[in-house]
Amino acid sequence: MSKLGKEIFIGFLPVLLIFLIFIGVNIMPVLFTGLLAFTIYYMLRSRSVPGISTSNERKAKGRTPSFLNFDQIGGQDRAKKELMEALDFLIKHEQIKKLGIRPLKGILLTGPPGTGKTLMAKAAAHYTNSVYLAASGSEFVEMYVGVGASRIRDLFREARSKAQKEGKESAIIFIDEIDVVGGKRDGGQQREYDQTLNQLLTEMDGIHTDDAPRILIMAATNRKEMLDSALLRPGRFDRHIDVELPDKKGRLSILGIHMKNKPLAEGTVLEKVADQTFGFSGAQLEGVLNEAAIYALREEKSLIEQKHLADAIDKVMMGERTDRETNEEEKQRVAYHELGHAIVAELVRPGSVAQVTVTPRGKALGYVRHNPQQDQYLYTKEQIEQQIMIALGGSVAEEMFYGGRSTGSRNDFDQALLMVRNMIDCGLTSLGIVEREMVPKEELMKENAAIMAELTSRTRELLEKQRTVFEQALDVLLREEVLSGSIFRELLMASISRIA
Structure with a gap:
């Protein structure tokens, strides 16, 4: 109806x-x-049980999983090795029984979005030759009491039935977004998803590893800290595997996998893309290659060139170029703002600026593209302060030439405040090693203000000495809308030589 x-x-x-x-x-x-x-x-x-249908209904809905090998998943060598070791409990059942090892009942995959948790669950089913059933945590939550618990029971029943029909010894049930139904219980009024969680715990307790077919539960979440402790204990989710963002080697591996069906122009170097995409997830890297192919299509090119990949990285990071037209005064203000970022970045990290542009992209009216650096996971106090100064460079430049700031500095301030918070949490401030919740709010605000005031003063001192660079670079930037890193460095070096 x-x-x-x-x-x-x-x-x-x-x-x-x-x-x-x-x-x-x-x-x-x-x-x-x-x-x-x-x-x-x-x-x-x-x-x-809508959402957890039979195999025939799944085929009608196009939800039959497409299995893949672990070799088709790049950038997660450590996580794959740990997962394959855990899955051997299903494959080498008789061997582990002789050693008296209790097989695993559940494997929890944790990590940021887009890192390949769902792909690894599908690969696990292929690796163990198991029946694979997938569901999302949101499918179990309904306004009607008892529906979610009923769906859990039917899911386990279907896994056993399907494995028997297909003559397989094991089945893998994958629950994505398990934090929706597995959140911490507060002991208050009984809620629908509490009943669903209780049923899931009961079903996991009812898994007997000697029974055939054997059932293994795999689940994924981006928020492990939200899960109820009853789910995380041994005997439920025995193994917790972190699926983190890939490093440079991992990014290059992922790019190689997704580039197999895309034609590359001669001289195109994927290693440059891997360098410039620090912090990208596997999904974002796939998006970069897809967008690069779209750029090639727009230009009616049969091959993907390096410039298409560079534009694609900008699009994934900043968004698509917009047709927004700015007046000359606003465009000049944006130019001063971005030059402020670029000058500070080049002074504290020589050779870091690749490009300065005032071309609107996404919500940004302009941006500075930085040259790739080595992957870094540990930062000193000095390095964090330099990052904050780079973030403050835009607003300080506006104050120098206009006597005040604009709303364009909002994201810069958000980044700076986040880094100050990180310094406090890591004991890199005058507060020493503290627990944030134990420090009065007034003390935190006072420390934050002191750090920001000092770094703003140091940033202004650096920029005041480079007013000639602003004037010379501004003409090029307003005329061409793009200033390359090499030309920018020539102007900066000439200014520094005159000062010396």
Whole structure:
């Protein structure tokens, strides 16, 4: 029944009942029959378990999983090795039984979005030759009490039944976004997803590793800290595997996998892309290659060139170029702002600026592209302070030439404040090693203000000495809208030589 039909029916039903009462008809049998029909309909609907359907229904919906090998997943060598070791409990069942090892019941994959957790679950099913069933945590949450618990029971029942029908010894059930149903229980009023969690815990306790087919639960979450402790203990999710953002070697591996069906122009170097995409997830890297192919298509090129890849990185990071037209005054202000970032960056990290542009992209009116650096995971106090100064360079430049700031510095301030917070949490400030919650808010604000004031002063001191660079680079930037890193460095070096 369509939505319009339901609304007409709901509106017509009370009118009909009132009319029957008005003409003297006994409506009790009608009400009883309607209630009985609704009850039967609800029970049948619950048993059909929408979202966790049979294999035939999955094929009709296009949800049959496409299996893949671990070799087709790049950038996660450590996580894959740890997962394959855990999966050997399903493959080498007799060997581990002789050693008295208790097989695993559950494997929890944690990490940022887009790192390949779902792909690894599919590869696990292929590696172990298991039946694979997938569901999302949101599919178990309904407004009706008991529906989620019923779906959990049906999911486990279907896994066993499907494995028996296909003659396989094991089945893998994968639950994505498990934090939706596995969140911490607060001990208050009973909630629908508490019942769903209780049922999941019961089903996991009911998994007997000697029974055939054997069931393994795999789940993924971006927020492990939100999960109930009952899920995380041994005997439930025994193994926790971190699926982190890839390093440079991993990024290059991922790019190589996704580039197999894309034609590259001669001289195109994927290693440059791997260098420039620090902090990108596997999904973002796939997006870069896809966008590069789209750029090549727009230009009616048959091969993907290096410039297409560079533009694609900018698009994934900043968004698509916009047709937004800015007036000359606003464009000049943006130019001063971006030059402020670039000058500070080049002074504290020589050779770091690749390009300065005032071309609007996404929500940004301009941006500075930095040259790739080596992957870095540990930072000193001095390095964090330099990062904060680079972030403050834009607003300080506006103050120098306009006497005040604009709203364009909002994201810069967000980044700077986040880095100050990180310094406090890591004990790199005058507060020493502290627990944030134990420090009065006034003390935190005072420390934050002191750090920002000192770094703003140091940034202004650096920029005041380079006013000639602003003037010379501004002309090029306003005329061409793009200033290359090499030309920018020539102007900066000439200015520094004159000062010396």
